[in-house]
Amino acid sequence: MHARGSGAHGVFKLEKSLEKYTKAGFLNEVGKETPVFVRFSTVAGFRGSTDLARDVRGFAVKFYTDEGNYDLVANNMPVFFIQDAIKFPDLVHAVKPEPDNEIPQASSAHDTFWDFISLMPESMHMIMWLMSDRAIPRSYRMMEGFGVHSFKFINSEGDVHFVKFHFKPKLGVHSVAWDEATKISGKDPDFHRRDLWEAIENGAFPEWEFGVQLIPEDQEHDFDFDLLDPTKIVPEELVPVEIIGTLTLNRNPDNFFAETEQVAFHPGHLVPGIDFTNDPLLQGRLFSYTDTQLSRLGSPNFHEIPINRSINTVHNNQRDGHMRQQIAKGKVSYEPNSIGGGCPFQAMMKEGGFVSQEERVEGHKVRARSKSFVDHYSQAKLFFNSQSEPEKIHLQKALIFELSKVTIPAIRERLVGQLNFIDKNLAAAVAKKVGVDVVELSQPNASIPADADPKKLQSPETEPSVEMSGALSMKNTIKNTIKSRIIGFIMDDGVNADHVDSLKSKLENEGAMVQVIGGSMAAVKADNGSTYIPKHSLLSTSSVCFDALYICSGKESAKNLMSQDNKAGTLHFVNEAYKHCKAIYFGNETEEIYKASKINLRKHEDSGVVQASEENSDELFMQAVANHRVWELEQERNNPA
Numbered sequence: 001m002h003a004r005g006s007g008a009h010g011v012f013k014l015e016k017s018l019e020k021y022t023k024a025g026f027l028n029e030v031g032k033e034t035p036v037f038v039r040f041s042t043v044a045g046f047r048g049s050t051d052l053a054r055d056v057r058g059f060a061v062k063f064y065t066d067e068g069n070y071d072l073v074a075n076n077m078p079v080f081f082i083q084d085a086i087k088f089p090d091l092v093h094a095v096k097p098e099p100d101n102e103i104p105q106a107s108s109a110h111d112t113f114w115d116f117i118s119l120m121p122e123s124m125h126m127i128m129w130l131m132s133d134r135a136i137p138r139s140y141r142m143m144e145g146f147g148v149h150s151f152k153f154i155n156s157e158g159d160v161h162f163v164k165f166h167f168k169p170k171l172g173v174h175s176v177a178w179d180e181a182t183k184i185s186g187k188d189p190d191f192h193r194r195d196l197w198e199a200i201e202n203g204a205f206p207e208w209e210f211g212v213q214l215i216p217e218d219q220e221h222d223f224d225f226d227l228l229d230p231t232k233i234v235p236e237e238l239v240p241v242e243i244i245g246t247l248t249l250n251r252n253p254d255n256f257f258a259e260t261e262q263v264a265f266h267p268g269h270l271v272p273g274i275d276f277t278n279d280p281l282l283q284g285r286l287f288s289y290t291d292t293q294l295s296r297l298g299s300p301n302f303h304e305i306p307i308n309r310s311i312n313t314v315h316n317n318q319r320d321g322h323m324r325q326q327i328a329k330g331k332v333s334y335e336p337n338s339i340g341g342g343c344p345f346q347a348m349m350k351e352g353g354f355v356s357q358e359e360r361v362e363g364h365k366v367r368a369r370s371k372s373f374v375d376h377y378s379q380a381k382l383f384f385n386s387q388s389e390p391e392k393i394h395l396q397k398a399l400i401f402e403l404s405k406v407t408i409p410a411i412r413e414r415l416v417g418q419l420n421f422i423d424k425n426l427a428a429a430v431a432k433k434v435g436v437d438v439v440e441l442s443q444p445n446a447s448i449p450a451d452a453d454p455k456k457l458q459s460p461e462t463e464p465s466v467e468m469s470g471a472l473s474m475k476n477t478i479k480n481t482i483k484s485r486i487i488g489f490i491m492d493d494g495v496n497a498d499h500v501d502s503l504k505s506k507l508e509n510e511g512a513m514v515q516v517i518g519g520s521m522a523a524v525k526a527d528n529g530s531t532y533i534p535k536h537s538l539l540s541t542s543s544v545c546f547d548a549l550y551i552c553s554g555k556e557s558a559k560n561l562m563s564q565d566n567k568a569g570t571l572h573f574v575n576e577a578y579k580h581c582k583a584i585y586f587g588n589e590t591e592e593i594y595k596a597s598k599i600n601l602r603k604h605e606d607s608g609v610v611q612a613s614e615e616n617s618d619e620l621f622m623q624a625v626a627n628h629r630v631w632e633l634e635q636e637r638n639n640p641a
Contacts, residue, residue, distance in 0.1 A: 001092060002058045004049050004106070005041030006140065006193040007260035008200055010249035012036050012063060012210065018244060021161050021214060022153035024273030026065040027244070035064040037307060038249060039263055040140040040196070044095050045106025050185035051192035052176070053106040054135045054398065059145035059167065060265040061247070062308075067352065069303075069310045071269040072165055073289070076137065077129040078146035080230045083122050083373050085284020090116065109405035118414035121376040124422060125231050128383040131398040133175035133391060133474060138547075138628075139195045141206035141484065142174040149267075149282040150227045152275040153214070154357055162220060162227055162277065164213040164234055166241050169206070171484065173477040174628050177580050178398060180544040187542045197252055202513060204484035206249045211241040224465045225379070226372040228279040232379055235466040259307045264293045272354045280369075299323035315344040377421045382464035384423050386472035390631035396426055400433040409436055417441035475631075482625045483511030488536075488546035490573060492519040492566065494556020497526035499587055503550060503618055510622065517541065517573075519566040527554060538569030543577035548625045551594075553587030553612060562592055571597055581608060581634050583624035588612045606633060 012026070012034045019028040026034045041058035042049065057076040062069055081091050093099075094116035095108050104110050108130070117123050129135070137143040147165030154160055176184065184191045199206060213234050215227065225232040253259035266289040267282065276282060293302045302308060304325040313326070319333045332340030347353030387395065399419070403412050413436040420427035420438055431438045470476045487507055489500065504514045518524050518534030525531055543549060551558070551574065561570040574597045577584055586594050586609075594600060599609055608630040610621045624630075 001043055002041040003047045004045045004051070005039050005058065005260060006196055007037060007039035007253060007263060008196060008206075008249040009251040009253065010036050010038060010205075010247060012061075012245055012247050014245045016242070016244040018153070018212070019155070021155055021159075021163075022273035023156045024065070024070070024153075024271050025067050026063060026070070026271070027273070035311070036247065037062045037064075037259070037263055038247075039260060039265070040192070042106065044108065049106035050189040052136060052181040052185045052189070054108065054130070054178070054181070054402075055106065056130065056135065057137065057140070057143060059143070060263075061145070061167075062263065062265060062269075063271075064311045065271050066312060067271040068312070068314070068354075069269050069308070070271045070274065071265045071267060072147055073265045073267045073285075074145045074147050074165065074167070076143040076145060077126065077134060078144075078148060078164075078166075078233045079126050079129065079379075080148055080281060081117075081123040081126045082120070083229060083231055083281060083369060085281050085288070087120075088281075088284065088288065104405075107405075109402040111406050111408055111411060114403065114406050114415055115408070115411045118411050118418060121418060121421075122231050122373070124376055124418055125380040125383065128380050128395065128422070131395045131402070132383075132387065133394050134173070135398075136175050136178060136181045137192070138174040138176050139171075139199075140192050141196065141199060142169050142171050144168055144173055145208065149230055149279045150215075150277050152217075152277055152357060154273055154275055158358070160217040160357055162215040162217065163274075164239075166211040166213070167208040167247060168211060168241070168243075168477075169208050170246075170479065171206075171481065172479040172628070173474045175474065176544070177634075178394070178401070180580055183542060183544045188545055191545065196249075198513075199484050200249060200252050202484075204511060204513070206484075208247045209243045210245045210247050211243040213239040213241055215239060225375065226370060228277055228370075229373050230279055230281040231373075231376070235382070235469045236471045237466050237469055241471075258305075262297065262302075262305050263307045264297060264302045264305070266290065266293065270354060272352060275357050301325065317344060378464040380422045382466060382469060383472055384426065385464075386468045386470070388473050388475040388631070390634065391473060391475065392426075393635070396429055399426075399430045403430065403434045406434075412436045413439055414441070478626075478628060480626050481511070482507065482622055485512045485547040485625050486545070487512050487514050487625065488517045488541075488543070488549045488573075489514055489532075489552055490517045490538075490549060490561065490570065491524050491532065491552035491554070492557045492560035493525045494554050494560060495524060495526050495532070496553035496557070496588065497528045497530050499553040499612075500526070500532070503585075503621075506618055507622065512625070515546070519560060519563075519569075524557075527556065538566060538573060543573045543582070544580070546577070546582075547628075548583035548585070548621070549573065549577050550585045550621070551587055551590045553589060555589040558590045558592050562596065567596075574599070578609070579634075581629040581631055583608045583610070583621060583627075585610045585617070585621040585624075586612060606630060608633075 014032045017028055017030050039060045042053050042055045044055055045053050059074040059076050061072045095113045097103055098112050145167030150162045152160055153163045220227050268286045299322040301321050301323045317333045335345045406412050412434045416427050416431045416436055417439050427438050515535045516532050517536045521534055521537050523531045523533055578599050608624050610617050
């Protein structure tokens, strides 16, 4: 899992002290900067698969704190498919390529995955996220990160708070269209990896606000869901996210394999002041991640690989072992001892050592799931209800695409039955397109404790306690910025240098990145005798690789772009960008291109299309770029999600 990834170095700067809640040193001193390494990844694909697969994204952060390394092994979705860690191998086996023919690669659109999901109602909340646009992010820099589980903060007095971790991108949360994702996979399967690398090299350092949701220990049971259920979120309307600092990535790795490939994360790598909860999935991960790193890196001393080393040297009684790198001096390797003056000895709590929360534990040791884990649909409803209309349409089309790849009608029928518990209109629309009827399922029989009282089970018709959550729609995350957006300037000989240079300067001053697209890779000669060197040609790239397009001013340039050699490529660029609801700016004297495009057929005002003849056209274009897309108009353009 997570074989396909990319990473970068950076720093976390604390802006609000949490000393009241945790004794973790890196969260106590305002202004303190902690080095980090972050690895992003897809989950299901092999190392050579595409970045643009519909998939969960890993968002793993290694904090190199003064007290040792703290690993926050997060995802870009706040929930997970399963509640019981013992089902993890089954989930992985189901989503991976089918074992008889090793097909399909990096895709959940096949029989075995949906067979598993259709029998696991606890997965339906996660399926809403996976079928949403969150699963095809525009960039690693434009996706959220979530710790998924509830963890514990413990302060110096021993007081306990439950905590949920959030990373919120300062650029907003943005996606690509599914049609774009499939095309980007062909044009540039390294799209996300390249985007992250180039942004950092260009000084457009990715930034996230790091926030927490804090819940006092004595309020654990105040919700209509279980805080320890990894298939549930804590809606921000109930517990707001408190922003405490900024995560910034500012340096690319020197060697991909030595750093990005060999970095090893583990949810059990904690520091004093942060502790586990009894979330059963988290407890399972504490076992599985050690096994994973032993398998990946081949040695119990994987923590001594340079990228995994802590800032301060670890002094303990461990010696020898496969691939040991630290050279421990002296003859003592045990405690207690008198030969070495008692050192090294285990640090106790009063000396800054890690100690888990002291708590009373009682009950029966049984192989069963808590009855409080039985509600599988209310938060799936909450997520779907909270989406904007375009997001709902995209989610519906994603389900249709995925289930259309399922060859067994009974599986499609079961899954539609699960959708019927979430939204009847959604279920009916999907059923119609995948060729099955909406069959009313009986009370779900998977994942329910054997001793559960049927009279006390929450009905599939249970309504969410919060009906809508603004934080769940990407539409509400849009920031008024064009920082690091990639703008394609399409030009040819005779381009108007004055307008090109003026607009380029305005865009770059706001943090955007301009890339020249020529009719060929030959230098473009401007009307004033200067030249522009193309980074791309019309044939070497595609509109799907850009956030917006500028059809550069200049009558001669427009004429050359509409020549026999370039016309098809020029119009394809423009029409495809328009289809995907992107901002397009037609410069002076480019009417020939505008009239030949599909945009000329529009019968409405479109804020994403700007012409130089409009007042304040440069500013209108920059605002259109900042808005990301005009998703509301895509149905009029017959655009596939």
